[in-house]
Amino acid sequence: MSTTAAPTPGASREDLARLEEGWGERPSLRSWFSTVDHKRIGRRYLVTASLFFVLAGLSALAMRTQLARPESRLLSPQEYNQLFTMHGTAMIFLFATPMLFGFGNFLVPLMIGARDMAFPKLNAFGYWVFLFAGLFMWASLPFGAAPNAGWFAYVPLTDEGNTPGLHMDVYSLGLLFLGIATTAGSINFIVTALKLRAPGMSLNRVPLFVWAIVATAFMVIFALPALNADNALLFLDRRFGTHFFDPAHGGNALLWQHLFWIFGHPDVYIIVMPALGIVSAVLPAFTRRGVVGYALVVFAMASIAIISFGVWVHHMFATGLPQLSYGFFSAASTIITIPSGIQIFAWLATMLLGRLVLKVPLLFVIGFIVTFVLGGFTGTMFALTAFDQQVTDSYFVVAHFHYVLIGGAVFPILAAIYYWLPKITGRMYHEGLGRWAFWLFFTGMHVTFFPMHLYGLFGMPRRVYTYPNEPGWAGWNLVATAGSYVLAIGLLLVLIGVVHAVRRGRPAPPDPWGGDTLEWSTDSPPKPYNFPVLPQVHSLHPTWDETSRTSMTEGATDDRIMADGRRTLATSELDGRRERTVDMPESSLQPLLLALAMLVFFTSMLFGWYPVAIVAGLVVAATIAVWLWPTRRPEQELGVR
Amino acid sequence: MSTRDGIAAATSTEALTTELPAGRSLGWWGMVMFVATEATLFACLIGSYFYLRFQHGGPWPPDGIAKPALLRPLMMTAVLLPSSIPVVWAERGIRRGQRWRLRTGLAATLVLGVTFLVLVATEYAETLREFTMTTNAYGSLFYVITGFHGFHVFVGLTMISWLLVASLRGGSFGAHRHDRVRNVAIYWHFVDVVWAAIVFSLYLTPRLS
């Protein structure tokens, strides 16, 4: 696709040919299913997550259409319940995190100068699981069996007696299934960033985006088990008659809430953190300087990742526990705004001190700052227990979290789409179209969600399928609905822009923006092996610094070319000292097979076909056993006595 | 060397900037992260146990269920905790290229692990007559936590058998290739430590109060 190749005097023609032979994949049906290339997997994550975004967005439009007028009867209450639950659940679990993991997948190996993720097959497996889990959940909607008790699924509403049917089983099993993908992806990110950084990339030279992904991955590792445990217990309660959440038999409904929010609060940051990493990655290119206060931004991310585990009780200010316990948590909830503020000020300082280049990605970054700061402002209002108890479960809350989530995730994601489109597709997008998309989206977003603050304060509760004509409600609801259509048109223009770029766009040079990180030092789109010569990194901004750049050209050495087979370099955890070469796996159908077996497992659990589930479990075990089976090697090589 | 010299040496620039950790393999980190997330899962379950227990108030176990008998769980502990020793011994052996030690050690652990599962089964045979998973929250907690741990032991044993088969085949492990042995060992130690936490929480603490 690309016509302009990065100059590579470093690797000889033979080297390139051998690299191509080791890493290239001939397009075929089989290679489509068996690929382990992080770039293809990353692209798939992006496309699939966008698809789920469209589905969740259409659900939102249906709801907004219903709510345009009071006493409207377009949707039945049952339909409305399923729509808002699927909307919330899909936006959080099937769109935001996977989308950001998609960027992580595509970019982390490129940014740290590696040839793939640490565990490429696991990576492919993670994608298939994500896809299947998403389809598993959405497939329930046409049958009227979709989850219907809100995205946080509080018991006792969700126990078998109150919500019979498959609805909440789809929820608990679907999220457990999806959790496998998220956990696998996170482990992969951590190990990749720890071990595969290019030689010379000590911790103080790691791009902020990579720090953000790693911090996120750590949060997933320690937060997701709480959700998994919660869903497993819910499923057992519903299906097999246990009593974890059942007060009549010694259980306790609050247990669900505790476990859910031990996960849920970090999850807000799991969603927002990589998005903030995107902002830190986009800014240098459009301000022509590094982000101000690198170490402080790293500190901010680390502290958010840690403190976010200590604030879960603030979601339960309405539930009645000793004041002093709240005090401990309130302290953390208040302080956590400081590191977020530090990041915002670091970006503002970067923009003030740099030369602004007002291209579409930067527009979205600015849109992000405005929106996110407004959301953060209403957020600090919740830290006041008294206020929180007033507006809990009103539309004020809906307004707040859409400001945070759309500001903190969707704006950066859109910035990222425009920013990395040239790298991912090798084509440039149309600037004018992008600007239209930005302004429509930005306006639509504020017209939709700002009025919700108002009618929330006027007392309109959330999660109602329709409403009486109370003073101040109907008019503002109509405004919000109109806004949501403007917003949708903006998003449609984004889509058109991407399609237009892929079809008609100008070919992109390796470095269209003058970016600072390593992905801009290689072709657009990158070759399957990413870098003909792995770089030797000398600074935080390797693409801007001459010595790092020439290490890939004149300064190339054979031990960084490694043209035979599929190899990349492992380096030391903290200082990026060269340790050894590692062999990367070939493409394989095992990841797909494993994910399919798991799909069968979860589907049969859903319908209660337990013998089938057991067989599927055995297939899972067998596939893993074959996958990890050691290849036979001569005794000498092994070192046997 | 005096303590002062020791402190001076440890707080020198050289010592403070020592690279720690360093040199671990990819697989090692992968397994450690996996174990970390699994450990959190068990922490959530045991946390739920205490949460429900203390929110419940009153006698524990509730509804006239007898306090858990101690003899058998102590036997189980005596079987499971030492089962880590042969794994360590086997791993040390294969690092020196001694395949016989790998095989013997794994086989020994396998026997101990299976013994543990048999003991679990006999325990269930007894307790199930008194209460089940659906009797009350105590029953749910007891069976789900011990059952989930038992499942982990089973998975660990599967891994160990798998290693044993691979090592009997030959051409699998040696002084330069033992990552998989290392990783399974980490998992097995983890399963052991979790058992210690379970014995303490589910069997010992009800007798303390």
Add this chain to the structure above:
Amino acid sequence: MSTHPGPRARLAGGLLLWYAVLGGAIAWAVHLIAGWSVDELTCANGSDRVGVLPLRAAIGLAVVLPALATLGALLAAALLWRRTARTPRGDEPERRVGRSRMLAVVGIWLNILFLTIIVLGGVALLVLPPCQV
């Protein structure tokens, strides 16, 4: 710093670095879990003593001890910062010291932040009766 520390000194130094970076975070976690669960459980039992200690004193310990541990970590981070003020020559030492210095900055701020949170928890303990709902 021309002496070459032995392996034990290196191990101690390496661990000290991580204490300087993460000590406050761990102390805070202990403070939160201990303070919350002691408060919650004792009050739920309708009692105001934990063993021999009055409840207030017990929670007080869960504030003071972690605060001291955090202070220690802050001092360690400050020491690390001073020890990494000069960047030595050579690519490898430069990276090693540069990386440690960045971790020192991160550690200093982390420990200040966690100390603040713990102290705020202590203030809450002073003004609120432990079992008021």
